[in-house]
Amino acid sequence: MATQEEIDFIRRLPKAELHVHIEGTLEPELMFKLAERNKIEIPYKSVEEVRAAYQFSNLQDFLDIYYAGAGILQKEQGFYDLAAEYFEHAAADGVVDSRIFFDPQTHTDRGISYDAVIQGLVRAAHDAAEKFDITFSYVHSFLRHLTEEAAFESLAMAEPYLDDKDFYRIVGVGLDSSEVGNPPKKFARVIAKAVEMDLEENSIHAAEEGPPKYVRQALKILKPKKADRKSKTLKPIIIDHGNRAMEDPALVASLREDGVVLTVCPLSNLKLRVVTDISKHPIRKMLDAGLKATINSDDPAYFGGYIVDNFVVLLDADEIDLRDCVTLARNSIEASNMGHNRKMHYLDVLQEMEDSLPLRPVAGAGGQAPRLQS
Numbered sequence: 258m259a260t261q262e263e264i265d266f267i268r269r270l271p272k273a274e275l276h277v278h279i280e281g282t283l284e285p286e287l288m289f290k291l292a293e294r295n296k297i298e299i300p301y302k303s304v305e306e307v308r309a310a311y312q313f314s315n316l317q318d319f320l321d322i323y324y325a326g327a328g329i330l331q332k333e334q335g336f337y338d339l340a341a342e343y344f345e346h347a348a349a350d351g352v353v354d355s356r357i358f359f360d361p362q363t364h365t366d367r368g369i370s371y372d373a374v375i376q377g378l379v380r381a382a383h384d385a386a387e388k389f390d391i392t393f394s395y396v397h398s399f400l401r402h403l404t405e406e407a408a409f410e411s412l413a414m415a416e417p418y419l420d421d422k423d424f425y426r427i428v429g430v431g432l433d434s435s436e437v438g439n440p441p442k443k444f445a446r447v448i449a450k451a452v453e454m455d456l457e458e459n460s461i462h463a464a465e466e467g468p469p470k471y472v473r474q475a476l477k478i479l480k481p482k483k484a485d486r487k488s489k490t491l492k493p494i495i496i497d498h499g500n501r502a503m504e505d506p507a508l509v510a511s512l513r514e515d516g517v518v519l520t521v522c523p524l525s526n527l528k529l530r531v532v533t534d535i536s537k538h539p540i541r542k543m544l545d546a547g548l549k550a551t552i553n554s555d556d557p558a559y560f561g562g563y564i565v566d567n568f569v570v571l572l573d574a575d576e577i578d579l580r581d582c583v584t585l586a587r588n589s590i591e592a593s594n595m596g597h598n599r600k601m602h603y604l605d606v607l608q609e610m611e612d613s614l615p616l617r618p619v620a621g622a623g624g625q626a627p628r629l630q631s
């Protein structure tokens with residue numbers, strides 16, 4: 258088990274969280290509070306009952322409670338409270354930059370205005386930025402079980418908020434919800450349209466459950482065209498999850514070559530049975546293959562932990578050591594869109610923290626991987 262000293266070390270590592278769904282940060286206490294405030298009936302009598310309902314056993318059970326939870330978000334203030342609570346958790350876990358997905362269709366399809374959603378989320382983010390010195394950006398996600406046409410309509414709703422980049426910080430689009438049967442290419446045109454609208458920091462959930470070929474499709478969609486590559490500062494290509502890419506060696510080679518960032522979510526993978534056991538998690542193979550893996554919480558209220566818990570579950574299983582934790586944090590800071598000076602500062606902090614660790618034993622000479630005893 259990780260010692261308290263090790264957990265504290267991980268908490269102190271400056272980290273960027275690149276993959277978190279704001280609707281997935283709804284804790285049972287807030288769900289109950291908002292249901293009371295908005296006078297919405299939910300089939301639970303207490304916070305404990307809501308918490309018990311969060312113990313789902315498969316993807317469909319999860320999606321059912323996830324959408325039911327999102328249904329109690331009615332007003333701007335609810336979205337504010339949701340995001341404010343997330344930032345509290347993130348800051349306590351050493352997150353210095355958050356790239357947050359939100360699902361407008363989950364709300365606008367039940368009559369909530371896009372404005373209420375974005376104003377609440379963004380106001381909370383600015384307050385958190387001031388309070389915790391955390392930077393943020395938002396990614397407008399499309400529900401991939403719906404049509405591409407619906408995604409186009411949703412994207413149009415974002416348009417009035419794109420001019421004020423400094424305030425709203427909507428930087429890209431993403432694809433989430435049920436992956437299998439809804440391949441990336443289904444949304445190729447709407448993502449191209451987003452790029453035309455200057456939304457360039459896009460990413461696609463791929464090969465979480467779906468086949469490696471979904472990653473190939475996603476790369477084709479996300480790779481900047483040759484002309485753009487020359488004229489603009491290159492942003493990293495981001496694939497959300499990417500677990501099953503490891504089944505395809507040629508694909509792994511091209512992910513390494515292009516420096517593609519993978520936003521990996523261990524507790525999510527465990528809870529949704531993407532891996533049957535944490536010792537079977539692909540993170541070790543990703544790191545050994547030199548891929549730019551990062552650690553993220555996905556839907557922390559539902560999957561049993563925020564970002565530090567996601568590092569700790571891997572450390573506990575001896576899948577990673579503390580030097581790997583530094584590498585994973587470094588990958589996240591490098592991939593984030595924070596300003597140059599801020600980035601350099603945190604990379605220096607990470608270097609100092611890495612230098613403070615015991616060295617890895619030489620292969621064959623025995624000894625323990627870098628761990629801290631308390």
Ligand SMILES: [Zn+2]
Nearest residue numbers: 278433462555
């Ligand atoms: Zn996700």
